[in-house]
Amino acid sequence: MGGKSCFFIGHRETSEAIYPALYAVVEQHILEYGVTEFIVGHYGGFDRLAASAVKEGKRFYPEVKLTLLLSYHPAERPIPTPDGFDGTFYPPGMEGVPRKVAIVRANRYVVDHVDYLIAYAWHPASNARELVEYARKRQRNLCLSITLIKPDN
Numbered sequence: 616m617g618g619k620s621c622f623f624i625g626h627r628e629t630s631e632a633i634y635p636a637l638y639a640v641v642e643q644h645i646l647e648y649g650v651t652e653f654i655v656g657h658y659g660g661f662d663r664l665a666a667s668a669v670k671e672g673k674r675f676y677p678e679v680k681l682t683l684l685l686s687y688h689p690a691e692r693p694i695p696t697p698d699g700f701d702g703t704f705y706p707p708g709m710e711g712v713p714r715k716v717a718i719v720r721a722n723r724y725v726v727d728h729v730d731y732l733i734a735y736a737w738h739p740a741s742n743a744r745e746l747v748e749y750a751r752k753r754q755r756n757l758c759l760s761i762t763l764i765k766p767d768n
Contacts, residue, residue: 618649618650618651618652618678619644619648619649619650619651619652619729619730619731620650620651620652620653620654620728620729620730620731621644621648621650621652621653621654621729621730621731621732621733622653622654622655622684622722622725622726622729622731622732622733623653623654623655623656623661623662623665623732623733623734624656624661624722624726624732624733624734624735624736624743624746624747625659625660625661625662625664625665625734625735625736625743626659626660626661626735626736626741626743627658627659627660627661628659628660629659629660629661629664629735630660631660631664633664633735634664634667634668637664637665637668637733637735638668638671638672640733641653641665641668641669641671641672641733642672644731644733645672645676645679648730648731650679650730650731651678651679651680652679652680652681652682653665653669653679653680653681653682654682654683654684654704654725654729655669655681655682655683655684656683656684656686656718656721656722657683657684657694657697658686658718661735661743665733666681666683666697666699666700669681670699673699680701680702681699681700681701682700682701682702682703682704683696683697683700683702683703683704684703684704684706684721684722684725685703685704685705685721686709686717686718686720686721686722687714687717688705688709688710689703689705704725705721706720706721706724706725709721709724718742719742719746722742722746723746723749726746726749726750726753727753732747732750734746734747
């Protein structure tokens with residue numbers, strides 16, 4: 616396909632008020648940056664909103680794919696592909712990762728392999744914020760872009 620990939624990270628307790636900004640950023644990544652694959656988890660409000668924004672985008676841009684990131688082995692915790700998703704992804708080498716750190720490790724794997732990161736991470740001490748900092752430190756020659764969506768004030 617030759618397109619770029621993008622991952623989402625954000626807080627579980629995200630308000631739906633950010634949806635318009637989130638959709639605008641998704642559309643920008645499709646049109647301006649050539650993103651054709653979006654990867655999202657399924658553990659909270661931000662993930663749900665991100666998936667909704669991509670599903671809406673898929674209506675206008677059929678080349679776009681939406682993939683659900685699995686943090687736990689599918690044989691251990693089966694999750695059928697949800698409506699609107701094109702598939703699931705379980706990172707290789709995760710079989711021996713303790714359950715306690717599986718989400719963090721899966722998220723880091725994806726950050727290491729995508730071109731873009733869309734984040735809603737404003738709590739100073741949170742796993743989402745730590746992943747954004749990890750991504751900033753891991754910048755590589757690949758054009759990693761971190762788009763931070765600001766909380767409503």
